[in-house]
Amino acid sequence: MARIRAAFHDPDGARYGIPTFWWRGAPSGYATRRQLRERGLCPGGQPVAAQILWRGVGGVRAAYLYRLDLARPKRTPSAAQLRALDKAMTARRTCSTCRTVRPYCIPRSLGECLECA
Known part of the structure; x- marks a missing residue:
C-alpha cells in the first residue's frame, strides 16, 4: 500500500471521525450524490456515512459517501x-x-x- 493510500485509510473512523478511504478504494454499498442520481436515488436525509480523501489541486480533496441501502428514490x-x-x-x-x-x-x-x- 502506497504512503498516500495509507494516510487516507481509516475504515474505522478513528483518525477522521467517519470511515475514510482512498481514491477508488471505497467498498461496495457506498455511493456519492452523483452516483446516487445516476441510479435514480437520493440520500433521503441520511447523514454522511463515509468519505474518500485524495491529494488534489489546492490540497486534500474530499468526496462524501452515502449508504445505498438507505437511499430513497428521487421525487418526480x-x-x-x-x-x-x-x-x-x-x-x-x-x-x-x-x-x-x-x-x-x-x-x-x-x-x-x-x-x-
Whole structure:
C-alpha cells in the first residue's frame, strides 16, 4: 500500500471521525450524490456515512459517501412544477428591450440580449 493510500485509510473512523478511504478504494454499498442520481436515488436525509480523501489541486480533496441501502428514490416533479419551470426559463430567455425569446439565457450583467446590447 502506497504512503498516500495509507494516510487516507481509516475504515474505522478513528483518525477522521467517519470511515475514510482512498481514491477508488471505497467498498461496495457506498455511493456519492452523483452516483446516487445516476441510479435514480437520493440520500433521503441520511447523514454522511463515509468519505474518500485524495491529494488534489489546492490540497486534500474530499468526496462524501452515502449508504445505498438507505437511499430513497428521487421525487418526480408534478405537472404544475414542470409548467412553472418552463415559464421561468422562458422569462430568463426573453429580452426586455426587443421582447424576443432567445435560445440562450439573457445575461444579467447586460439586462438584454446580445443583439440589443
